[in-house]
Amino acid sequence: MSNRAYNFNAGPAALPLEVLQQAQEQFVDFNGAGMSIMEMSHRSAAYEQVHNEAQALLRELFAIPDNYRVLFLQGGASTQFGMLPMNLLTAGRAAAYAISGNWANKAVKEAKLIGETIVAASSEGDGYRRTPALTDIIVPEHAAYVHITSNETIEGTQYQAFPDTGSVPLVADMSSDILSRPVDVSKFGVIYAGAQKNLGPSGVTLVIIREDLAAESPKSLPSMLRYDTHIKNNSLYNTPPSFAIYMVNLMLKWIRSSGGVDAIAQANQAKTALVYDTIDNSGGFYTGFALPVSRSRMNITFRIHNEELEKLFVKESEQQGFVGLKGHRDVGGLRASTYNAVPLESCQALAQFMADFQRRNG
Incomplete structure (x- = not known):
């Protein structure tokens, strides 16, 4: 589908x-x-x-x-x-x-x-x-x-x-x-x-x-x-x-x-690495909220240095078929929840969108 x-x-x-x-x-x-x-x-x-x-x-x-x-x-x-x-x-x-x-x-x-x-x-x-x-x-x-x-x-x-x-x-x-x-x-x-x-x-x-x-x-x-x-x-x-x-x-x-919990854990690691690598390699355009020592493989929280750009990020992401990337009101910023059922393809698409958004707005 x-x-x-x-x-x-x-x-x-x-x-x-x-x-x-x-x-x-x-x-x-x-x-x-x-x-x-x-x-x-x-x-x-x-x-x-x-x-x-x-x-x-x-x-x-x-x-x-x-x-x-x-x-x-x-x-x-x-x-x-x-x-x-x-x-x-x-x-x-x-x-x-x-x-x-x-x-x-x-x-x-x-x-x-x-x-x-x-x-x-x-x-x-x-x-x-x-x-x-x-x-x-x-x-x-x-x-x-x-x-x-x-x-x-x-x-x-x-x-x-x-x-x-x-x-x-x-x-x-x-x-x-x-x-x-x-x-x-x-x-x-x-x-x-x-x-x-x-x-x-x-x-x-x-x-x-x-x-x-x-x-x-x-x-x-x-x-x-x-x-x-x-x-x-x-x-x-x-x-x-x-x-x-x-x-x-x-x-x-x-x-x-899908191979049980061990295989699911490996898939989750691969999925989140795509997004965390995009954050870490953005030269400061994106910054992770959680310290690297405690980063979640379920909820990736991050910011853009400019709140207006964050609003634009959410708006453009929704136009391209992404759902749920606005951060929780208590923390703000952006959040991607990458639970077991989120496929690798979704994280690949998000990483590509993030890189493209940075190219256009960096």
Whole structure:
């Protein structure tokens, strides 16, 4: 399809054309059932097969150990900002947060409503242009968990390695880089992620949680806010976002057919290198927002020395079929989100457009 946009939206974001086409083929009649999967009971065998297959694929692709549970929840990562401390932040303990930007700040703000919080490290002094150094992260003895945001979508920074928090559970919001690279899940107590950047459409939130942590859900919490409720009911306690989970299933099959997470990580490296090289070789016409040591392979943030030129860049890029290159209002500038489903061709086209724009306006 030649009329597909060069989609660099930050989320909801690009999905692979073949995944969309498969969903289109099955949209009205799912596997000969005479109805769409959106019309099916979530208690039906046909839906449960999709649901369980998505969990199994996640376990396979992300090498999730047997003592972790995979949950499909609703409310986005923003609900997890509160649900996590509700379940894990017990009396006499504190939640430690490494502050790396906009989303980490939102997470700690919610935790403060639940119990004691401690800033374990912060890169605010550098304008959130990098992630906190691992050696700067202080783990209090009475910490219930240490929370990090693995990739900051707005600032365009990403942890290149993860802290060792010893016996204190490490928790990560991986909303914007889940399954974009291999991760040792056993190093984490909880990983959570909204699906709408790398896993599928908006509407479903993935939670990977170690069983012993989920077993401690306070019985005073409402049922829907307790991890153990969803574990006992295989994420089917209430009606799940069934179509979104079906799309996640298709997306996981696409990742597997693309060579798995290792191959996806190599592709992401190649894609972002095209754009970062264009920035670095522009003689200062373009400048990266994130410091090179913390550059994200998911969200490339950059500036042009002149704000009027930035506006012109966005206008001309839209005319040439590029979508989503305007930076977030909190940071400004420009941003290209290069999630798993963004093809190499889109990044090649962007690099060429950037070079041409510089030639005409430099």
